[in-house]
Amino acid sequence: MDLAGQVALVTGGASGLGLASTAALINRGATVFVADLPTAGRGAITDLGAHFLAANVLDEEQLAAALDAAGEAGPLRGVVHTAGRGGDRLRILDRERNPAPLDAFADMVRTNLFGTYNVLRLCAARMAGNDELPEGSRGAFVLTASVAAFDGQVGQTSYTASKAAVHGITLVAARDLASWGIRVNTIAPGLFDTPMLARLRDDIREGLAQSVPYPRRLGSPAEYGRLAVELLENDYLNGETIRLDGSIRMAPR
């Protein structure tokens, strides 16, 4: 799929990996709509020439309204879903043997997994109505998991559960949507230099960077954006989760 002149949606595009994906898509000549929380900063998005749509990915009405607005510009061809949140760091049992709260687990899964499924189903319903492009495609998705899907650390049960599920549904989604000419792939990022990691102390971030075999640094969001564009454009890539991680395998803690 050639993205030039096509409409793309980036969820969570106001920050980090989503913002970099927005920039990469604009560079390919796409018209980009960003769906993010109403509280998210919009300056960087509008500076790039993208359009901001306030929508919580868990809210069907808000997402539908965002898709209606994006649809005015043309058929939706590409979705990069990066809206999500980081880990709780809650062990199953605390030091006093108390079980971790179920609500915290449910909240994480709701945002990262239900949010992904909501975006997938509502956007796919729009894409399936598109005319086929010359190569037969109607559109493509990029979802976002994490290396925690495969090597989650101590205290990451909720985050790992949510991200492993995103990896798990990738192939099923590709199979479900194959007859519509819609592809689905997932990126499992390692450690990226985004506001999510900026919340950590400098020495902790430096330690994380040093734990990456090569390149020995945090990933740049632009590197995520490049891969997201490739996954949308490469018509033979489907049903795959790609680790983008400098070959890191996370230690137990």
Ligand SMILES: NC(=O)c1ccc[n+]([C@@H]2O[C@H](COP(=O)([O-])OP(=O)(O)OC[C@H]3O[C@@H](n4cnc5c(N)ncnc54)[C@H](O)[C@@H]3O)[C@@H](O)[C@H]2O)c1
């Ligand atoms: N940064 C990393 O190292 C890293 C590593 C692995 C996976 N990830 C995953 O990548 C994705 C993006 O992470 P990031 O580092 O860019 O984070 P970020 O915090 O910089 O950006 C996340 C964006 O998602 C938006 N968002 C959150 N919940 C939303 C909702 N319900 N509806 C709409 N928008 C919502 C936020 O407002 C924010 O703009 C997340 O799913 C995260 O789990 C990040």
